[in-house]
Amino acid sequence: MKVRVYVMLKTGVLDPQGEAVRHALGALGFDGVESVRQGKVIEMELADGTPEARISEMCEKLLANTVIESYRIETY
Amino acid sequence: MKVRVYVMLKTGVLDPQGEAVRHALGALGFDGVESVRQGKVIEMELADGTPEARISEMCEKLLANTVIESYRIETY
Numbered sequence: 001m002k003v004r005v006y007v008m009l010k011t012g013v014l015d016p017q018g019e020a021v022r023h024a025l026g027a028l029g030f031d032g033v034e035s036v037r038q039g040k041v042i043e044m045e046l047a048d049g050t051p052e053a054r055i056s057e058m059c060e061k062l063l064a065n066t067v068i069e070s071y072r073i074e075t076y
Numbered sequence: 077m078k079v080r081v082y083v084m085l086k087t088g089v090l091d092p093q094g095e096a097v098r099h100a101l102g103a104l105g106f107d108g109v110e111s112v113r114q115g116k117v118i119e120m121e122l123a124d125g126t127p128e129a130r131i132s133e134m135c136e137k138l139l140a141n142t143v144i145e146s147y148r149i150e151t152y
Contacts, residue, residue, distance in 0.1 A: 006117055008117065008119070018118070018119075021118065021138070021139070024138055025134060025138060028134075028137055028138060030130070030133075030134055031123070032122055032123030032126060033120060033121070033122060033123075034120075034121040034122065034123070035120070035121040036118060036119070036120050036121075037118075037119045038116060038117070038118050038119075039116070039117040039118075039119070040114060040115070040116060040117065041082055041084065041114070041115040041116065041117050042094075042097065042112060042113075042114050042115075043084070043094075043112070043113045043114075043115070044109060044110075044111070044112050044113075045109075045110040045111040045112075046108055046109055046110065047107070047108025047109075047110070050108060054106070057106075058101060058104075058106055061104055062097070062100055062101060062104060063097070
């Protein structure tokens, strides 16, 4: 089974990488970019039938730093 | 308008970061993880009515390195 995990910084947590992208877009002449936040996608190929609870465990233990990041799991 | 851009390494391009995650998951006792690829998500708040062509241009010029990365645009 294929799983996608999205890891984003929580709202309120400063995102310097996203800020840098916003500035760079402005410098390149792209106007109207109000905000940019950058996160990670992790695409995994897992054994069929891996329960969602197990995937959440992977996120909690390794993929996301839940103090400052939130994650979303998507099966596709 | 809100836009999400997904940037992933193209198939065939070595992904050491993904490999590291796969190894780490194995070491933590998560079995059955066959492959892991890691990419970026960029969430942007753009001026309403920004045409998709303009967003593609942002990707080609800054957000993705199209030699080794592919991107996907999603409006939400």
